[in-house]
Amino acid sequence: MTEEIIIAGFGGQGVLSMGKILAYSGVMQNKEVSWMPSYGPEMRGGTANVTVIISDERISSPILNAYDTAIILNQQSMDKFEKTVKPGGLLIYDPNGLTRLPERKDINIYSIEAADEAGKRGLSKIFNMIVLGGFLKLKPLVAPEFIHKGLEKSLPARHHALIPENEKAIEIGKELLKPVHILN
Amino acid sequence: MGELRLMKGNEAVAEAAIRAGCDGYFGYPITPQSEVMEYLMAEKPFERTGMVVLQAESEVAAINMLYGGAGTGKMVMTSSSSPGVSLMQEGISYMAGAELPAVIVNIVRGGPGLGTIQPSQADYFQAVKGGGHGDYKMLVLAPASVQEMCDHVKLGFEKAYQYRTPVMILSDGAIGQMMEKVVLFDQVPRRTDAELIEQCPWASNGRPKTRNHNIITSLDLDPAGQERVNLKLQAKYKVMEQNEVLYEEIQCEDAEYLFVAFGLSARICQKAIDMARAKGIKVGLFRPITLYPFPSIEVSNVGNRVKGILVVEMNAGQMIEDVKLSVGCKVKIEHFGRFGGIIPAPDEVVRALEQKIIGG
CATH class of the missing domain: 3.40.50.920 (Rossmann fold)
Known part of the structure; x- marks a missing residue:
């Protein structure tokens, strides 16, 4: 099993930390992982993305231009990454703020209104965990107990009290997912 | 097995330096390698092992601090990225000439000039053909994973002392910034003064009555003497070529x-x-x-x-x-x-x- 994922959105949405929690959970489950962030000029302009690879085998290139899954959280990222999903692959997006929805017919597409839900609950910081929950429902690459360990490892100890809230957000995300275009 | 962590390449370099028993790190921030010193400052190895971490006023100062530290036999390291490593070339040439051991990490970014902060491998010539002046070589290691970023620091120090030579780790911004699993080797204690004197009889760290002064220099105005220095260096490089290929x-x-x-x-x-x-x-x-x-x-x-x-x-x-x-x-x-x-x-x-x- 190898899963190649791009997570892309604005800086501040928790894109990099979501990738880190996913990667650390993979490590806890004894998978091979790589986490490759954008750190260049595009990041300094406000957008952020991270490539996460989780595999049972040694990972070759940490840099890719085609992905099994794209998790897209703003319009710039939709414009850049919709076309990079492999045929038959998966695209998950949050419609909040999007002006153009995905148009591909050869991939599975789901929406998740995570920004809206996080706003309603007054918990903008768990936005990324809601999105992660949606992804994990479709691709349960790591078991919940390892997500827990991943959270413990990636969050500083002073934030460990917030782990149950993060886990709850993941569960909320699983319920929020809506199919948009499903391949037969 | 050692401790398993998910780390950035730059962080792995820093942690490996502490664990290898490094005595001092001297550097100046530059993207994409700033996490090396950030990690060291946060980790406070001066409390853990006694290792010094110092932000120099420039890369030129940092490399000359390495020259001074290495001259006393201390295990020293610096890291930078391409434009900063260009500034260090004079010091590296002096260190090669004075046969000083040290580890120098270059997290390469695109050039020439200030270039970009994104990854590149355009400093190959500078690293392997001698970016500074004179007939010298450095052992140059090219890690391809975060694990190797860690392991090459330890290996680099071993080889630096074995051959009395600066060693360069030539990596790039992507390997520096990305996180992968890394198994960290166990802490190697920093050498005691007595161990240092025994292992580095050439070091200039206080003269006992039993020997003459140790002088650390790359200057010999007598051409015959300077040719002898060169012949000695070339003989050393021959041995490295025979034994150190990976x-x-x-x-x-x-x-x-x-x-x-x-x-x-x-x-x-x-x-x-x-x-x-x-x-x-x-x-x-x-x-x-x-x-x-x-x-x-x-x-x-x-x-x-x-x-x-x-x-x-x-x-x-x-x-x-x-x-x-x-x-x-x-x-x-x-x-x-x-x-x-x-x-x-x-x-x-x-x-x-x-x-x-x-x-x-």
Whole structure:
């Protein structure tokens, strides 16, 4: 099993930390992982993305231009990454703020209104965990107990009290997912 | 087994320095390697092992602090990125001349000039052909993973002291910034003063009555003396060339074509191998791990068994010169590169193999 994922959105949405929690959970489950962030000029302009690879085998290139899954959280990222999903692959997006929805017919597409839900609950910081929950429902690459360990490892100890809230957000995300275009 | 962590390449370098028993780190911030010093400052090794961490006023100051520290036998390290390493070249040449051990990490970014902050391999020539003046070499290690970023620091210090030479770790912004699993080696205690005096009888760290002054210098105005220094250095490099070559061969046994690549490019080539083999193209990878000493005999052995070689680098064609010198002219050798911070994608590499080598 190898899963190649791009997570892309604005800086501040928790894109990099979501990738880190996913990667650390993979490590806890004894998978091979790589986490490759954008750190260049595009990041300094406000957008952020991270490539996460989780595999049972040694990972070759940490840099890719085609992905099994794209998790897209703003319009710039939709414009850049919709076309990079492999045929038959998966695209998950949050419609909040999007002006153009995905148009591909050869991939599975789901929406998740995570920004809206996080706003309603007054918990903008768990936005990324809601999105992660949606992804994990479709691709349960790591078991919940390892997500827990991943959270413990990636969050500083002073934030460990917030782990149950993060886990709850993941569960909320699983319920929020809506199919948009499903391949037969 | 050691401790398992998920770390950035830059963080792994920093933690490895602490664990290798490093006495001092001197550096100046520059993207994409600033996490090395950030990690050290946060980790406070001055409380953990007594290791000094100092932000110098410039890269020029940092490399001269290395010269001073190494001159007393202390285990010292610096890190920077391309423009900063250019500033250090005078000091590196002096250290090679004075035979001072140290580890210098270059997390390469796109040049020339200030260039960009994105990854590149365009400092190959500077690292292996002597970016400073005079006939000198450094042992140059090219890690291709976060694990190797960690391991090469320890190996680098071992070799630096074994040969009394500066050692360079030549990595790039992508390997510095990315996180992978790393198994950390156990803490090696910092050497005591008594151990240091025993292991570094050449060091200038206080003269006991039993010997003359140890003088650390790269200056000898007498040309005959300076030639002797050069002959000694060249003899040392010969031994390094015989004993210190490191490389990796991947899927070379049945290969009809060969990629030669180091560092991040080698990782991209591994993906390209999978894609090419799915199309029925039997291609393998030869990955030099030491860039100096270059694995000349080894790449020649593999290279002369195949129909064509594509050297893949994030530069305009630097290591290809060493590949050509090694393999000779019986086999077709071409270069594929992206520059200025662009990382080649695996499918681009496969296309280049098809166009430049198989179809060309």
